[in-house]
Amino acid sequence: MRKQLLIVLVLLLGFVTPMAAQKTLKVDPRVKLAKQKYTERASYVLVVKEYEKDGIPNLNYTTVVRKQNWAGAGQMIDSMTFYYHEEYEDDTEPYPSGYTLTIMCRTYNIGSGEYFEQYIYDDEGNPLFWYSHFGYFDGKGYINQFELQGCYAANGDLLETTCKKAEDDGELKDCGLEEAFEMAFDSAKKNFSLFKKIFNELYGVEYSY
DSSP: OOHEEEEEEEEIIIIIIHHHHHHHSOOOOHHHHHHHHHHHHHHHHHHHHHHHHOOOOOOOEEEEEEEEEETTTTEEEEEEEEEEEEOOOOOOOOOEEEEEEEEEEEEEEEEEEEEEEEEEOOOOOOEEEEEEEEEEEEEEEEEEEEEEEEEEEEOOOEEEEEEEEOOOOOOEEEOOOHHHHHHHHHHHHHHHHHHHHHHHHHOOOOOOO
């Protein structure tokens, strides 16, 4: 968890800047919205974790952990944490009647590869922005690190991508859109709807008392 918070903080300090430096003069309003909402969502995660550390009951998230032993890859641990901001109130009920997913943070491994992802939703719960950072651990440190960023239209269409690869000194620099990256962006598009469905099912559970 400490590693995840560190990544979020680093992203808040330096990651959103490249999004503002577009190669074209005209910036899509959706891209501007992604920058704004990413800052809000990631900051909210940090605030929630501070509440948790101080023992204040303002958590408002759910973590789902999947463990599976893959042939040839070994043990995979996939941790998915769902956060929401909005609660829908019903004057006739003591508890919220609905919730809107705003950010999903995910860490998982495939063999020696370690992955960190964030799925950012707009205020209506539509796809907005996807971030991924991944690399491979060789026993001493991480090698072959990559960073992907994608901005999405409300219907899931991909509007803009940023792809970076770490140089020998560890600095991430822009690289081309490889075929494997295209597949990753396409998978992220599908995952937006899948994770939203999981969230809605989790938060639609009835409580008996």
